[in-house]
Amino acid sequence: MSEHILLPEGSLEKQTTTLNLGPTHPATHGVFQNILEMDGERILKATSTVGYIHRAFEKIAERRPLYQITPLTDRLNYCSSPINNMGWHITCEKLLGLQLPKRVDYLRVIIMELARISDHLICSSIMGVDTGAFTGFLYVMQYRELIYEIYEEVCGSRLTTNIGRIGGFERNFTAKAFEKLEKFLAEYPKTLKEFENLLTRNRIFIERTTGVGPISAERALNYGFTGPNLRASGVDYDVRVHTPYSSYEDFNFTVPVGTTGDCYDRFLVRNQEMWQSIEIIKQAYQKVQEFRGAEADVYHADAPSYYLPEKKDVYTKMEALIYHFKIVMGETEMPVGEVYSSVEGGNGELGFYLISDGGRTPYRLHFRRPCFIYYQAYPELIKDSMLSDAIITMSSLNLIAGELDA
């Protein structure tokens, strides 16, 4: 690489160009601003600005009872909001010491893995779009629609799901939901295969992505990478395996890893994870079907002080009415304690650090947002690369503005 001659800052004879990439650049898929110092097409320096959609969730959460915080978590990584919701429920359950029935755990696993697929398929197919291949995006996008329909059957909403409750689900899965799940399991693998056929061994795609934005395992760990981005550089850290939650220890799956940590590896790791997710969903669905008798209808734990009772009970039973009132008005006290709990989110370890002083709302709640932490490596990743590589690097990192800014 040739040596760059840099003139002193503010010099009139400045030889480099300052370029604003973002905040509303169509290629950045979100509100990201990077001020680039360019020497022709080559990036010398990048300065990231974050915070464009900061919504002060941590502050808002300090005045809300636990169940009202779930909709806030939706809006972190909105490509896989069910994982955030579940992560929050699991944190609360850990604080409250609730034990969940196995069926609830398995249903959660189904939903979380669907969410992971919907997250990864966006990221992988958008990488295709950013390299000029739009077709694959349309192939897999239909199945995101199907996943959203499954969410809809379970909780009534699609993007910001607010799915589940502390202690389980708001209602049992309908037959229609399982029907759609079966349809998904039958059809999606074929489409994913087709999508991979288009890109994985595509020469143009390989040339565009190999060696672009690489990061070594050591640097990635130092930067606090987690999730597919860390695994792409060869570290097999997965929260589902290391700290199993929601009965992930009952499932058989492998953790795909890459070697060089470049864009192509990240793409491959995400695709492989989708295959693994499909396997997990199949296993979970089978386990769900194996329940017999009363167990087959269990969809929440027995935790009356935190789990909202069914509406028909509220109208007919005194006890249910009291609990309903207490929960809705946010008059349930939490136990004193501090808890850190994390789940494997769409793009890394999504952690919740909750401090309770025994009141009705958290004393302090901090979200460990994987995006926010690994985004700081972006200037290093794109240094000395071309502008077009910076775009593809950003989409391969799966940055979600909602999670970045909280």
Add this chain to the structure above:
Amino acid sequence: MALTNEIIQQKLTEKFGEQISSWDQPYGMLTFIAEKNINIKVLQFLYDDEELKFRFLTDLQAVHYPDNKGFELAVVYHLHNLVDNVRIRFKVFTDIEKPEVFTATGLYEAANFMERETYDFYGVNFVGHPNLIRILNVDEMDYFPMRKEFPLEDQTRIDKDDEMFGR
């Protein structure tokens, strides 16, 4: 031999003695409080020690305890040993009048944004940080919004007479 909380506690006590206190294990995670001027020494020791190997900074944030006079702000570190899969948490407390804590950016690149965020919301001044400016809030902001002296509006207030929203 698996790394247990007892071994970690013993090693840290051997090294730092009285400077580390308040040992606890809420929900199984070893938690302790260190004196604020040794925070980097503790991090470095946990990083370098061949047995402890806490080389992943999971999270860093602050908590405000207004009633804890002289030690109002707590900076909380979450560390993870990825080899033995053990997590620990430790806190340093600092005076809100002079909230100065040494930066961990020398050890972890990941601490850069996390410390900026902590500064942004709590005003903790991380001494030695390369670029300690606001990150999520606007640059012109002249207060630290997550401190407890800025309460969110109480939903149950009755002294407000708002015609449109009738509270």
